[in-house]
Amino acid sequence: xxxxxxxxxxxxxxxxxxxxxxxxxxxxxxxxxxxxxxxxxxxxxxxxxxxxxxxxxxxxxxxxxxxxxxxxxxxxxxxxxxxxxxxxxxxxxxxxxxxxxxxxxxxxxxxxxxxxxxxxxxxxxxxxxxxxxxxxxxxxxxxxxxxxxxxxxxxxxxxxxxxxxxxxxxxxxxxxxxxxxxxxxxxxxxxxxxxxxxxxxxxxxxxxxxxxxxxxxxxxxxxxxxxxxxxxxxxxxxxxxxxxxxxxxxxxxxxxxxxxxxxxxxxxxxxxxxxxxxxxxxxxxxxxxxxxxxxxxxxxxxxxx
Numbered sequence: 001x002x003x004x005x006x007x008x009x010x011x012x013x014x015x016x017x018x019x020x021x022x023x024x025x026x027x028x029x030x031x032x033x034x035x036x037x038x039x040x041x042x043x044x045x046x047x048x049x050x051x052x053x054x055x056x057x058x059x060x061x062x063x064x065x066x067x068x069x070x071x072x073x074x075x076x077x078x079x080x081x082x083x084x085x086x087x088x089x090x091x092x093x094x095x096x097x098x099x100x101x102x103x104x105x106x107x108x109x110x111x112x113x114x115x116x117x118x119x120x121x122x123x124x125x126x127x128x129x130x131x132x133x134x135x136x137x138x139x140x141x142x143x144x145x146x147x148x149x150x151x152x153x154x155x156x157x158x159x160x161x162x163x164x165x166x167x168x169x170x171x172x173x174x175x176x177x178x179x180x181x182x183x184x185x186x187x188x189x190x191x192x193x194x195x196x197x198x199x200x201x202x203x204x205x206x207x208x209x210x211x212x213x214x215x216x217x218x219x220x221x222x223x224x225x226x227x228x229x230x231x232x233x234x235x236x237x238x239x240x241x242x243x244x245x246x247x248x249x250x251x252x253x254x255x256x257x258x259x260x261x262x263x264x265x266x267x268x269x270x271x272x273x274x275x276x277x278x279x280x281x282x283x284x285x286x287x288x289x290x291x292x293x294x295x296x297x298x299x300x301x302x303x304x305x
Contacts, residue, residue, distance in 0.1 A: 009225065011038035012060035012299075013232030018213040019047050019055040019202075031216060032057050036232075037225035044069035045176070045205070046128065050090050053077075053202035054210045061299040062235040065284060068271070069238060071176050072206030073156065078197060080168040080184045085194035087140070088126040089181035093196070101166050101193045108168060111190045112158050120150035121182050153178040168195070171203075207241040235299075236273055236281040244273040245285070245293055252276035255285070260294040271296075 015036070019028045025046035033041040038059045044066040047055055053076075058066045083101040086093035123129050125140040129148070139146060154175040162169040172180060181197050188195025203210050214231055222228050236244075243265075251261040255274065265272075267287045274282040274293065283298035 006037065008039035009037045009229075010060055011036050011040075011229055011232070012062055012235075013229070014062050014235050014238050015057040015059065015232050016208060016213040016238070017055045017057050018210060018215045019052055020216060021052050022049055024049050025055060028055055028216070029057055032219065033059070035216075035219045035225065036228050042066050045074075047202060048090065048092075048181070048200065050092055050197065051200040051202065053200075054205055054208065054213050055202070056205060056208065056238055058235070059232065064297045064299065065235055065239065068242065068284065069206050069208070072241065073173060073175055074178070074202060075171070075173045075204040075209075076180055077161075077199075077201045077203055078170050078172065078180050078184075079199040080170070080187065080195045081198045082166045082168060082188060082191065082193050082195045084196060085185065085188060086196045088196075089124045089179075089185040090197040090200075093126065097194055099193045101191075103191050103193060105160070105163050107191065108163060108187075109160060111187055112160065112170075114190065115155050115158060115183060115187070118152060118154045121153050121179060121186070122150050123148050123179055124181050124185070126181075127179065151177055155183075167198070206239070208238045234281065239273060239284075242271055242273050242284075243267055244275060245287075246275045246278060247282075247293075249276060252280075252282065255282065255293070255295050256298065258295060260288060260292040262291070263293050265291075265293075274298075 015032055017028060017032060025043050029041055029043050040063055041057060041059045042063040044056050044058060056069055083099055084095055085097045086095055125145055126137045129136050131146050157173040159171040161171055180200055184195045184197045219228050245263050245265050247263050251263055255261045269287050269289055272285055272287055274285045276282055285293050285295050288294055
């Protein structure tokens with residue numbers, strides 16, 4: 001180990017971070033990882049630098065389960081500015097057009113109805129989606145635009161919270177993969193005046209909301225990594241929208257050896273949280289067609305037990 005390198009700690013759990021504006025999700029992760037002195041970390045779905053709000057960060061064994069929150073529905077509070085279109089569909093991009101805003105609230109409400117439910121959405125060029133092995137934003141910065149295949153996403157609810165001085169405030173509940181920036185752009189085109197995102201805040205992911213999140217400032221105010229680690233949540237607590245199955249010690253023994261087991265439940269095939277007894281979280285499994293439960297993502301602590 002080089003003299004300037006610090007020995008990291010084995011840290012397991014989930015930090016619900018309230019990401020500050022101006023940080024990429026990876027910058028927020030690396031800063032938090034350093035403050036916790038954690039060896040291993042990952043996040044469950046990135047937020048744009050312009051965005052703030054809930055960014056769940058997974059550490060240690062918890063990183064095995066990031067996918068389950070990545071796949072969850074999200075809720076956002078956002079502000080669109082009407083009348084201006086930008087390259088990135090948000091306020092970080094260069095202006096591509098300005099148009100007069102001759103719309104009333106009822107026009108916006110009518111237009112928003114077209115986005116309710118399952119829709120096809122074309123991702124923005126300034127996104128991390130890969131095209132021939134390169135991120136789209138890299139191509140966009142080089143002045144190259146490529147055709148993007150539309151993606152099916154679901155907007156469960158769009159609440160119009162306010163419309164004043166060409167600023168439109170919305171609360172949006174949507175499926176994974178939804179680009180709020182694309183929604184702003186598409187809405188602006190339908191209204192004929194253009195639009196882009198000026199503020200974006202993630203309020204919830206799955207069953208987890210912003211109320212439990214901590215800021216980088218709160219983390220930095222604590223003196224030691226050990227104090228900061230106490231702010232972490234158990235990984236199963238952030239997956240509460242998923243059903244759970246409680247196993248006997250005998251069933252858990254065979255499950256930990258990789259075998260599907262019989263358990264009492266009335267679930268159709270799905271992902272489930274697995275417990276030994278009432279409280280010992282083992283990891284994630286799947287209910288099979290025959291009703292047995294198969295291990296899929298067990299935590300190392302469970303496998304060794």
